[in-house]
Amino acid sequence: MVTGDENTKYHIGTNALSFPREKAEVVMPLKDGMIENWEQCEAMLDYIYTKCLSVDSAEHPAMMSEVAWNRPAVRHKTCEMMFEKYNVPAFFLCKNAVLAAFASGRSTALVLDTGSVQTTAIPVHDGYVLQHGIVKSPLAGNFLAAQMREHLKEQKVEVVPTYKIAAKEVVKEGEPPKWTAKKNVPAVSSSYHNYMVDCVIEDLMQHVLQVHDRPASDEDLNMIPANSYEFPNGYNAMFGAERFKIPEPLFDPIGTNLRILGGDMLAMQHVVSSSISMCDVDVRPSLWSNIILAGGTTLMSGFSERLTTECAAKTTSSMKVKVVTGGNTSDRIFSAWVGASILASLGNFQELWISKQEYEEEGKLVVDRKCP
Numbered sequence: 001m002v003t004g005d006e007n008t009k010y011h012i013g014t015n016a017l018s019f020p021r022e023k024a025e026v027v028m029p030l031k032d033g034m035i036e037n038w039e040q041c042e043a044m045l046d047y048i049y050t051k052c053l054s055v056d057s058a059e060h061p062a063m064m065s066e067v068a069w070n071r072p073a074v075r076h077k078t079c080e081m082m083f084e085k086y087n088v089p090a091f092f093l094c095k096n097a098v099l100a101a102f103a104s105g106r107s108t109a110l111v112l113d114t115g116s117v118q119t120t121a122i123p124v125h126d127g128y129v130l131q132h133g134i135v136k137s138p139l140a141g142n143f144l145a146a147q148m149r150e151h152l153k154e155q156k157v158e159v160v161p162t163y164k165i166a167a168k169e170v171v172k173e174g175e176p177p178k179w180t181a182k183k184n185v186p187a188v189s190s191s192y193h194n195y196m197v198d199c200v201i202e203d204l205m206q207h208v209l210q211v212h213d214r215p216a217s218d219e220d221l222n223m224i225p226a227n228s229y230e231f232p233n234g235y236n237a238m239f240g241a242e243r244f245k246i247p248e249p250l251f252d253p254i255g256t257n258l259r260i261l262g263g264d265m266l267a268m269q270h271v272v273s274s275s276i277s278m279c280d281v282d283v284r285p286s287l288w289s290n291i292i293l294a295g296g297t298t299l300m301s302g303f304s305e306r307l308t309t310e311c312a313a314k315t316t317s318s319m320k321v322k323v324v325t326g327g328n329t330s331d332r333i334f335s336a337w338v339g340a341s342i343l344a345s346l347g348n349f350q351e352l353w354i355s356k357q358e359y360e361e362e363g364k365l366v367v368d369r370k371c372p
Contacts (some may be wrong), residue, residue: 002040003025010043013051017195020163022186026195032117033067034074041083049086061090062351063344065336068095068122068129072368076338079367083359090353092344093371095129097122100294100341103331104324108283109290112272114250114297114306116141119268121275125283128372133278137266139250141297144209145201147246153214160233161196163188163366177235204229208239211247211302213309221245251310269310289320294335298325 002010002025011017011024029040049057062082066075075093083092097111105221108126117141123133152159160177164185169178208227221241230236253265266274276287291311293304304325312321326332343349354370362369 008039010040010047012047017192018163020186020188020192023189024192025189026191032069034070035078038077038081042081045086053181057086057088059345060088061092062086062088063094063340065099065340066093068097068120068131068134075367075371076364079354079359080364083356083364088356090355091359091367092353093367094340094343095122095124096186096294096336097124097129099337099343100292100335101127101290101333101339102342103339104290104292104326106290106292106324108286109292109324110272110276111292111294112298113294114140114268115217115295116145116297119266119271119295121271121296123275123279123283123287125279125286126276130279130283133275134305135266135271135275135278137268139206139253139267140295143204143249144205144247144297145198147154147249148201148205148209151246152243155237156195157231157235157237158233159197159200159231161193161200162232163196165232168232171234171236173228173236173238175236177231177233179233200232204231205246206299208243209247209300210243211250211300211306212244213302213305215248215252216244234255247303250297250303251306267310268307269314272307272311273314285319289322290324291322292324293337294325294332296333298332298368299329 002008023308027040029037030110035041049055079091082088100111101107101109101124108125111122111124115120117140119137121135123130164181166182169182171178208229218241221244226238227243228236228238251267253267272291276284304323308321308323331338354366358366
């Protein structure tokens with residue numbers, strides 16, 4: 001979050017964002033997974049080194065992850081920033097998908113990363129990304145959030161963010177909420193208000209959305225018990241068939257209202273099969289049997305089971321299909337971090353670091369040679 005016009009001040013972290021500030025804008029230094037605003041990126045790194053880690057950057061090597069489609073110019077500037085500004089003794093840049101594979105103990109896998117903006121299938125073979133096999137689809141978390149907002153609008157449910165609420169009373173299901181608004185709330189920006197509303201929507205989706213094990217009719221879905229959810233202002237709502245209908249387009253987008261998106265609307269199983277089909281025939285069995293899930297959207301109940309069923313239908317019966325989900329939820333959300341911690345601790349990895357001396361001799365282009 002950033003405040004001020006002339007003297008810019010950054011407020012970083014979830015705790016800082018929970019406190020409303022007048023006209024403060026919520027910003028993100030990344031776009032499509034790549035660094036776009038370097039000033040904001042440096043402010044975030046300053047915060048990490050001083051507030052979170054409390055260490056001197058010059059005393060510790062640094063490993064950073066990157067998206068598989070990162071631009072050369074961004075890679076070069078990242079390397080330059082870490083050596084020139086933060087004076088790190090050694091640096092390494094590694095692909096997210098490779099680190100996610102390492103987090104699951106694999107060097108060859110198909111990483112299906114379903115986050116907020118998009119879903120990507122990235123094939124990894126012997127620790128290297130097969131660039132020609134990367135497939136993307138806009139069906140992801142933001143799409144589900146838009147579908148949920150549309151449903152709440154149809155049900156005339158107002159989403160009141162927490163920063164506006166001083167107190168609330170317990171009410172029965174479906175009754176109008178009884179809550180007291182906070183006084184002297186600063187005039188926040190639309191980006192901050194939307195961010196806080198998005199937090200409520202995200203929590204709602206985590207609690208109620210579920211993927212059915214197969215395409216189901218309305219009659220079948222109506223027979224499944226509904227889930228209740230209490231909004232921050234105390235309003236209680238029940239979610240029945242819609243909690244299955246909203247995520248269903250992830251696996252069956254045909255006939256769904258997708259005008260809010262652009263690009264190819266590929267279902268999860270089509271993203272996987274398209275990516276694998278672009279790879280060498282000899283590699284495909286290893287990819288089908290090592291489909292690794294990453295990203296928060298994959299944490300929905302029933303997601304991995306449905307993906308296994310749909311993927312099995314996309315290939316021959318003799319082909320083994322296995323979806324790897326990891327031991328716990330943090331393994332999927334922070335898979336790149338887990339993989340990086342494993343990789344950096346390996347004895348034979350120490351010779352792969354870009355040293356300060358190598359950077360001084362070759363410049364920022366050394367990242368292309370040492371971090372393919």
